[in-house]
């Protein structure tokens with residue numbers, strides 16, 4: 001913070017603005033005390049005198065020194081401008097940013113109010129205020145605040161809409177963080193900087209506007225005086241003593257410039273900092289102490305078999321989950337009739353090509369479906385509780401800390417304005433009713449558990465001060481801190497290099513094994529899932545096409561669905577012959593906005609028949625103890641341990 005401040009104070013414009021503001025503040029404090037009496041007292045012997053050594057700016061109609069009056073007017077002029085801007089900014093912030101935590105309907109209503117308010121001409125609002133409240137300093141402040149509020153509201157609305165759609169706010173909502181806390185700790189800090197820049201510049205504009213109102217006679221009334229009032233009086237005597245109007249005019253310009261320059265300097269500083277973040281300056285110094293090596297857990301979680309899933313009461317039971325989005329020509333359903341179960345402590349992977357519906361599926365289960373999504377399910381049970389038919393908010397309350405979420409992009413999943421430790425502490429504070437100190441200790445312990453070196457110090461840092469791998473580990477710590485029964489991880493390692501990826505996966509696996517937590521892990525990468533999971537769900541065009549034990553991935557000939565086979569065959573490994581072209585899956589996934597009858601993979605499948613192109617295969621138990629949705633499963637060599645498709649259908 002000190003470094004940031006000193007960087008700002010190295011800018012010439014910022015230094016000039018700070019000096020100018022310093023002069024104004026000193027005058028605002030001292031001038032009324034030193035010269036207040038003289039500036040107000042009439043002197044019949046010195047009426048409308050021109051500029052002289054005794055009266056540099058001459059005197060007014062009552063013989064008062066114009067320079068002293070100008071200096072004394074600094075306090076009222078500044079106080080009015082700051083007050084009007086502060087009121088306008090606060091009202092605007094509430095109107096524009098509050099809806100981000102109130103939901104979509106409130107956002108629509110507030111957007112309507114802001115739009116209508118903005119449509120009113122500024123002058124009309126000012127005139128209406130004067131008509132209703134009469135002339136005077138208070139009226140001028142209220143009028144200005146009323147004209148400023150909608151533009152602040154529009155700014156806050158635009159900025160907060162980004163925060164409103166962020167993953168870190170979604171996670172906070174899911175945790176049950178109160179709306180007041182969401183607003184003060186998540187929304188406001190993330191929109192504060194541009195708003196502060198705007199407020200600073202607006203004070204300059206506000207000074208001009210207030211001076212204009214007083215100049216026109218509807219602002220400050222005698223015996224009070226501000227710069228606008230003095231300007232008006234000076235103009236009345238412009239032919240006798242032209243300098244009388246110059247003093248207040250210069251003061252208005254001087255103060256307006258000071259605030260505008262400060263706003264510009266702040267804005268330039270913020271822009272510079274944003275660019276600087278991408279490539280932080282590095283200092284040469286001793287090599288950092290190496291992080292503690294990650295221990296590979298000695299015991300991997302016990303893998304559940306499909307039999308196990310059936311006999312153990314499932315932790316999560318999803319039946320017939322569909323998710324639709326409004327499209328230009330009607331609803332598009334990228335997730336269709338998805339059903340699966342997860343046993344306590346089981347780690348299940350979800351794999352598929354981009355756009356196959358993996359993220360939407362798991363996020364819908366966590367009640368974090370994207371805005372506008374219509375989510376339906378025949379059954380959605382978690383830990384014995386039926387979530388079907390509950391509103392997302394009510395279901396979110398049930399899930400609370402019992403589900404931890406690890407998002408794909410750790411940078412957007414962590415609140416950039418909150419220290420990492422404070423974010424982790426949110427979980428025990430909100431749900432465990434832990435005190436501030438206890439929650440802090442828990443957050444440091446959680447960071448230490450995921451092998452973040454010097455956790456005590458790191459907990460005090462902001463997310464941008466962490467590396468990608470560290471942020472991802474912090475997210476895992478956050479998902480585990482509330483001792484959830486289920487962790488939902490959406491591509492937790494996609495953005496990481498292979499070494500860090502392995503460490504993060506090891507942490508996730510160890511965390512689940514130690515606490516008996518179940519997990520659903522989404523990935524493009526079958527190899528990643530094979531290392532971590534007991535079972536994988538293979539998705540294609542919004543449906544599960546195969547639900548298979550990971551052990552079978554080592555023997556592709558035992559995989560049933562042609563798509564799963566193609567997916568595993570297209571994976572390169574260290575033994576892959578580099579002189580030969582990699583296996584790819586021919587064709588493209590179907591366009592979900594134009595659904596075709598039959599199996600969605602038929603157009604790319606070498607085994608497709610007419611039946612595949614007309615009838616949609618259902619996901620049914622298969623002989624390899626998993627489930628498959630295919631009319632021609634390919635695992636002919638697999639031992640016949642479950643009823644085959646034909647038998648099931650019979």
Ligand SMILES: Nc1ncnc2c1ncn2[C@@H]1O[C@H](COP(=O)(O)OP(=O)(O)OP(=O)(O)O)[C@@H](O)[C@H]1O
Nearest residue numbers: 325334352353354355356357358359360361370371
């Ligand atoms: N907010 C949204 N509005 C409209 N359609 C959406 C929205 N979010 C996702 N979709 C659609 O849902 C489909 C599935 O998206 P999803 O993110 O689940 O795919 P994915 O399999 O996770 O892909 P990736 O691996 O690339 O993240 C996509 O076709 C996408 O266009």
